[in-house]
Amino acid sequence: MRAWLQHHRISLVKTVARLLASPFSTLLNVLAIGVALALPVGAFFLLGNLETMSQQVSVEPQLSVFLSANAAKSDIADIASRIKGSTGVLSARFVSRDDAIAELKRVAGMEDVIATLRRNPLPDAFVVTLSTRDSAVVDRLEREFKSLPKVAHVQGDSLWARRLDALLHLGRTAIVLLSIVICVALVAVTFNTIRLQILTQQEEIEVCCLVGATRAYIQRPFLYLGSLLGVLGGCVALAIVLATARILNSDLAQLATLYGADLQLRLPEVSHIVFVFGACTSLGWLGAYWSVSRHLLVFERR
Numbered sequence: 078m079r080a081w082l083q084h085h086r087i088s089l090v091k092t093v094a095r096l097l098a099s100p101f102s103t104l105l106n107v108l109a110i111g112v113a114l115a116l117p118v119g120a121f122f123l124l125g126n127l128e129t130m131s132q133q134v135s136v137e138p139q140l141s142v143f144l145s146a147n148a149a150k151s152d153i154a155d156i157a158s159r160i161k162g163s164t165g166v167l168s169a170r171f172v173s174r175d176d177a178i179a180e181l182k183r184v185a186g187m188e189d190v191i192a193t194l195r196r197n198p199l200p201d202a203f204v205v206t207l208s209t210r211d212s213a214v215v216d217r218l219e220r221e222f223k224s225l226p227k228v229a230h231v232q233g234d235s236l237w238a239r240r241l242d243a244l245l246h247l248g249r250t251a252i253v254l255l256s257i258v259i260c261v262a263l264v265a266v267t268f269n270t271i272r273l274q275i276l277t278q279q280e281e282i283e284v285c286c287l288v289g290a291t292r293a294y295i296q297r298p299f300l301y302l303g304s305l306l307g308v309l310g311g312c313v314a315l316a317i318v319l320a321t322a323r324i325l326n327s328d329l330a331q332l333a334t335l336y337g338a339d340l341q342l343r344l345p346e347v348s349h350i351v352f353v354f355g356a357c358t359s360l361g362w363l364g365a366y367w368s369v370s371r372h373l374l375v376f377e378r379r
Contacts, residue, residue, distance in 0.1 A: 089301050095274075096305065106270055106306060110263055110357075111313020117256035118353055119318045124248045126342045138210045140219060141232040142203040148227040153201060156225055160205055165218055167208040174199045200229060212242055260360055263310070267303045267364025274302065275372050282372070292373055299369045300362055307361020311354045319344065 096103045142160065144153065153171070160169045172180075177199040182188045205222070207215060219233040275282065285295050322342045329341060345353075 091298055093305070095302065103309075106266070107309040107313055109266060110306060110310025110361075111317065113259050113262055113266075114310055114314035114353075114357060115317040117252060117259050118314050119321060120248075120252045120255060122318055122322070122345055122349075123342075124245070124252060127245075127248075138207040138215060140205040140207065140215070140222065142205060142222050142225075142228055143230040143232070144201040144203075145227045145229045146200060148201060152227040156227065157203065159225060160203055160222065163218060163221060165207055165209055165214045167206045169206070170204045172202045172204060174201050177202065260356075263307070263357075263360045264364040264367070267306055267361050268368040270306065271299050271303055271365045271368035272372070274299065275369060286373075292370075295373065296366065296369045299365045303361040303363075303365025303368075304358050305361070307357040307359070308354060310361070311357030314357070315345075315350065315353060 142156070144156065148156075157169060157171060160166060174197050178197050181199070205218070207218065215233055219231050222228060222231045282295055322344065326341050
């Protein structure tokens with residue numbers, strides 16, 4: 078056990094020394110990995126912030142319930158109680174036809190147009206504010222209100238809710254596909270880097286094989302090398318994302334004053350950072366394992 082731990086320590090120290098011995102080559106490899114990883118990491122981070130911002134910037138979801146012209150006061154009271162008692166309704170405001178025409182007169186250029194009308198064409202209505210933006214809830218309430226007696230028409234906001242959900246779903250799918258492509262590229266870069274390192278130590282590896290060294294013994298230094306490249310690439314990717322967020326926050330501060338909302342990009346959570354480092358380490362390890370295993374397999378077939 079002690080010998081196994083000692084070889085792990087020696088392999089790690091030699092790997093770090095090998096990286097420091099060629100700083101320019103190491104820097105280029107780490108930058109290539111980091112820039113590639115910054116694309117999916119930054120896209121996922123940005124999508125999460127956009128979901129949060131959309132909830133703050135978007136107006137409250139509402140339904141406009143227009144009543145029939147022959148709706149009596151008892152009908153209006155009954156509709157009001159049924160609307161307010163529905164699940165998903167935050168509040169309901171009654172707008173009479175007289176209030177609606179008076180509000181329309183205050184719009185620039187509409188007073189002269191309304192003066193030519195013989196009678197008020199606007200119906201009584203309820204403006205219903207919903208407690209959720211879920212498109213399924215909006216559709217359910219829209220159908221429910223349409224079925225009420227003395228209700229002529231219901232105008233809903235479900236279309237924009239569907240569009241928002243579709244765009245966010247499209248963004249998540251695009252990020253997943255992009256992440257898969259970048260992960261394959263990271264494994265390929267690590268594979269090629271380890272392959273070049275193996276070629277420089279080919280004679281040493283062959284001697285180890287001849288004296289009976291195990292595959293794990295030979296693979297261990299290269300696995301550490303691939304894992305370290307992945308970790309360093311993850312550091313560069315997070316540094317790029319955090320620096321970009323800091324730059325964008327200075328510009329978003331101006332938009333925040335216009336919308337009256339918090340439009341600041343939030344930094345990744347600790348769990349997300351740990352996941353990024355774990356994924357980078359695993360991908361670097363996988364590329365190194367694939368590369369050295371392939372080389373050993375070719376050697377064993379000779």
